[in-house]
Amino acid sequence: MSQIKLQNITKTYQVGEDALVAVQDVSLDIQSGDFISIVGHSGSGKTTLLSMIGGITTPTSGRISFEDTDLSAMGSDGLSEYRCRKIGFMFQFASLLPMLTVKENLLLPTMFVPEPERTYASKLDDKAAELLRSVGLLDKINAFPGQLSGGQQRRVAIARSFMNNPKLILADEPTGDLDEKTEQEMINFFKAMNRTEGITFVMVTHNSELARQTQRRLKMHQGSLQTLPSGE
Amino acid sequence: MPERFTLSSLAIRNLRRRPLRTTILIAALTLMVAALVFALSFVMRVNASIQLTSERLGADLLIVPTGARGAAEDILVESHARSFYMDKSIIERIRKVAGIDKLSHQTYLVSLIGMCCSVPESMVVAFNQETDFVVKPWLKNKLGRNLRKGEAIVGEESAFNISLGLVETETQLFGSPFKMVGVLDKTGSGLDTAIFISDDNIEDIIKNSDAKIKADQISVIFAKIKKGADAYKVMSEIENNIVEVDVVMRKDIGKSLLSALGDIRKIFYFTMILSTILSLFLVWAIFTAIANERTREVGIMRALGAKEGHVVKLFLFEVLVLGAIGSIAGIIVGTSLAVLLAKNFSILKNLPIDIGMLSRLLIAAAGLLFGTGICVLGALSPLNRLKKLEPLIAIKQE
Numbered sequence: 001m002s003q004i005k006l007q008n009i010t011k012t013y014q015v016g017e018d019a020l021v022a023v024q025d026v027s028l029d030i031q032s033g034d035f036i037s038i039v040g041h042s043g044s045g046k047t048t049l050l051s052m053i054g055g056i057t058t059p060t061s062g063r064i065s066f067e068d069t070d071l072s073a074m075g076s077d078g079l080s081e082y083r084c085r086k087i088g089f090m091f092q093f094a095s096l097l098p099m100l101t102v103k104e105n106l107l108l109p110t111m112f113v114p115e116p117e118r119t120y121a122s123k124l125d126d127k128a129a130e131l132l133r134s135v136g137l138l139d140k141i142n143a144f145p146g147q148l149s150g151g152q153q154r155r156v157a158i159a160r161s162f163m164n165n166p167k168l169i170l171a172d173e174p175t176g177d178l179d180e181k182t183e184q185e186m187i188n189f190f191k192a193m194n195r196t197e198g199i200t201f202v203m204v205t206h207n208s209e210l211a212r213q214t215q216r217r218l219k220m221h222q223g224s225l226q227t228l229p230s231g232e
Numbered sequence: 233m234p235e236r237f238t239l240s241s242l243a244i245r246n247l248r249r250r251p252l253r254t255t256i257l258i259a260a261l262t263l264m265v266a267a268l269v270f271a272l273s274f275v276m277r278v279n280a281s282i283q284l285t286s287e288r289l290g291a292d293l294l295i296v297p298t299g300a301r302g303a304a305e306d307i308l309v310e311s312h313a314r315s316f317y318m319d320k321s322i323i324e325r326i327r328k329v330a331g332i333d334k335l336s337h338q339t340y341l342v343s344l345i346g347m348c349c350s351v352p353e354s355m356v357v358a359f360n361q362e363t364d365f366v367v368k369p370w371l372k373n374k375l376g377r378n379l380r381k382g383e384a385i386v387g388e389e390s391a392f393n394i395s396l397g398l399v400e401t402e403t404q405l406f407g408s409p410f411k412m413v414g415v416l417d418k419t420g421s422g423l424d425t426a427i428f429i430s431d432d433n434i435e436d437i438i439k440n441s442d443a444k445i446k447a448d449q450i451s452v453i454f455a456k457i458k459k460g461a462d463a464y465k466v467m468s469e470i471e472n473n474i475v476e477v478d479v480v481m482r483k484d485i486g487k488s489l490l491s492a493l494g495d496i497r498k499i500f501y502f503t504m505i506l507s508t509i510l511s512l513f514l515v516w517a518i519f520t521a522i523a524n525e526r527t528r529e530v531g532i533m534r535a536l537g538a539k540e541g542h543v544v545k546l547f548l549f550e551v552l553v554l555g556a557i558g559s560i561a562g563i564i565v566g567t568s569l570a571v572l573l574a575k576n577f578s579i580l581k582n583l584p585i586d587i588g589m590l591s592r593l594l595i596a597a598a599g600l601l602f603g604t605g606i607c608v609l610g611a612l613s614p615l616n617r618l619k620k621l622e623p624l625i626a627i628k629q630e
Contacts (some may be wrong), residue, residue: 048624056535077539084537091627095532099245107237121237150600164537169538 001068003200004030004053005170008060010047011223023049032167035201037211039228040218040220042171046204047092047172049220053202054087054170055079062124065167068082084112086162092173092204094153096145096160103128105142106160125165131159134189136182149175158186162193169193171203175210187213236280239542243549246526250620251263257518264511265562265603266569271500273570273596278589290366291336292463294480295326295470299476300319306339307355307426314355316340317449318476326330326453326477326568329469331461338361340451341406356405356570358431358510366454367416370467379430387424408433453477515610519551530618531626538617547618551611552604561604563596 011023023045030036051057052064055071065073066086074082083089089184095106107126109156110118135155143155154177161169167188175183187210193199202212211217215229247254297305297318306314323335341356359367360376367385377383384405409428435447457466467479530543587595618626 016311025258051624054535056531056627058439077541080537080539080542083535089535091532091535095627097532099249099528100242104237109536111237111242112533112539112542126548160536 002029002065003032003034004028004069004202005063005065007063007065008052009049009052009064011041011045011052011057012060018170021223023192023220026062026223026225027099028218028225030168030200030202032200033194033198034214034216036113036203036218037190037214038202038204038218038220038225039206039208039211040204041056044192045189046213046218046220046221049225050170050202050204051171053168054089056089065230073080079177080112084109084164086167088166088199090161090174092176093192094145094150095157096153098145100133101142102137102156104149105145106131106155106163109160109163128159128164132156132160133187135159151182152170154178156188158189168200168202170202173204173206175205175207183207183210184204194217237523240547240549243546243553246522246546247550247553253518254554257410257515257554258561260511260514261555261603261607262561263559264507264606265559265599267507267562268504268564268602269566269595269599270561270569270573271504272598273567273587273592275497275500275518276595277570277574278590280587282590292457292482293467293470293478294482295455295456296321296480297454298476298478300451301480303411304480315340315445316451318443318451320448320450322474322476324449324454325474326470329466329473331457331466332455333458333461334363334451334456336360336365337431337450339434339445339449340364341437341445354553355426356454357426357428358434358437359428360431365456379413379428380407381430381432381436382410383413384410384427384429385417385470386412386428387426389424393417404553405429406437408436408440409462451566468617474552485624508602511606512610517609517612520614522550523547523618525616527621527626527629531621531629534623535627542618544615547611547615548608551607551615555604555607556600558607559600560602566599567592567596 004041004098006026006028009023009026010021013022013069026049029141038049038062052059055074058072066082071079071082081215091093097108098100102110102126110124126143129138132141137152137155137159140152140156140182141149145156148156158171161171171190174190175186178186190201190203191213194201201214203210205211218228219228242356294304297316300316300614303314303316317339320337323337324331327335337360339358341358357367381408405427406596412427418423434445438445438447455466457463461530467481471481530538533543
């Protein structure tokens with residue numbers, strides 16, 4: 001059984017009187033534990049595709065299912081629960097809330113877990129500390145985003161995406177602001193999480209070197225998806 | 233145990249982010265609620281005084297010389313010293329009107345500081361002891377006998393004003409010595425500021441002072457009507473047959489004051505409506521700005537799993553905190569103004585009663601409800617727009 005199944009997905013934006021096709025007739029099967037990279041030029045539809053998989057926007061046509069459940073049948077609250085319990089997002093921009101400390105930013109997604117299922121606050125604190133240690137920022141746990149560099153903020157956002165034990169990480173240019181060394185450390189961290197926790201990764205990147213380190217490589221071109229042969 | 237990070241703590245952080253904007257909004261709400269509380273306190277105090285006076289008068293009809301209706305209300309409701317007179321023979325003409333049960337009359341004499349009396353300016357009320365049903369029920373301690381010549385009883389505030397407190401004190405009224413032999417219970421009406429003497433004294437007063445009154449004159453007749461009789465019919469009959477008098481029904485006492493207050497009340501209400509619209513617009517504008525500013529944050533929160541309900545709760549908490557702080561501040565300011573400025577409004581200064589604690593609490597509750605209600609109402613439209621935004625569109629907004 002596929003974890004994620006995309007069937008003939010098309011997304012069209014209306015820009016004035018013109019219809020802009022961002023994603024065109026894309027079909028894709030993602031298995032649990034896959035580590036997939038998507039490369040492509042700016043505006044090729046990568047972020048839109050990722051957003052549709054994550055349920056933060058809906059396709060104009062086609063069907064997306066997660067573990068055989070059709071996303072279009074979930075409704076607004078159902079999609080929120082799906083994002084909360086199953087998905088970890090890494091955005092391509094700074095996405096920390098400025099009035100919250102690093103620790104509070106990590107705890108933010110846990111606030112949306114329904115009360116009976118919520119883990120004890122102390123365990124969540126431990127988990128936040130553990131994730132920050134993994135991305136090398138434990139010493140910044142009480143800092144505010146404004147006190148961090150762009151790269152540090154990016155690493156906090158990476159740590160945050162793992163807080164709710166997601167089954168699928170959707171990473172949009174997750175290492176954009178990082179230097180080469182830190183970038184590799186983060187990729188190693190992703191690989192470790194993929195291997196040990198079985199978390200599925202779909203990562204959009206411009207960096208072909210990084211893409212080569214993933215199991216499957218896909219390329220978006222003018223809204224269409226192509227599979228790249230290994231080694232290309 | 234570590235403190236749980238919650239939506240409400242997040243809302244408080246949000247309010248602290250823009251202290252100036254938060255302060256402006258709270259100040260606007262404070263002013264609006266203060267205006268409401270002040271206006272309500274003013275209107276309720278006037279209404280309560282009039283109602284109490286009419287309830288405690290003990291008479292169904294108040295009969296005064298033609299044109300003296302306003303002056304009579306001045307005395308009864310506002311405690312102003314006034315004098316007006318009519319011929320005593322009118323009593324017998326009224327007694328013949330069908331439906332009349334009991335009649336009692338009083339004569340009002342204005343005492344002026346330094347001219348007639350050794351007490352501060354007061355209304356001196358000469359009443360007929362045989363027929364009285366207005367004054368005696370309020371005597372604190374029953375005298376057990378009629379007032380004698382040269383004896384007086386005083387209203388509660390008068391007693392306080394002339395530092396009597398204790399009875400059996402001697403003072404000068406209209407050139408004659410008077411012994412204060414009793415104090416009335418607080419009536420909450422103009423009677424509280426008056427000094428009461430028996431009408432047997434009028435003859436001496438006329439002799440010993442410059443009081444412009446003749447022996448056969450009275451000021452007011454109180455009438456009780458028979459059970460089952462129609463007060464309106466009785467009033468009409470008196471007014472139609474005796475042109476020298478005006479009749480005020482108990483329920484109409486204070487009507488002229490209310491009518492005089494009409495324009496002030498209209499100005500209050502108009503100001504309230506304008507300030508409400510202004511506040512509503514301000515709340516809407518500020519929350520639209522807040523919603524625009526936080527669209528991206530909301531998009532991120534939605535992407536991290538927040539439901540529409542979480543967004544609503546977060547913003548509603550902010551709105552309620554702002555509304556509650558602004559309203560409570562407004563209640564304090566409005567109540568303080570109502571109490572302090574009452575001394576500067578001649579219309580309130582003379583009203584015998586203040587509104588009670590229950591009324592103050594009701595006004596406060598109305599202020600709280602109004603302030604928070606305006607806040608919620610103003611924030612509704614931007615909040616609704618924000619929660620309905622697709623997360624991706626929200627995230628992409630700068």
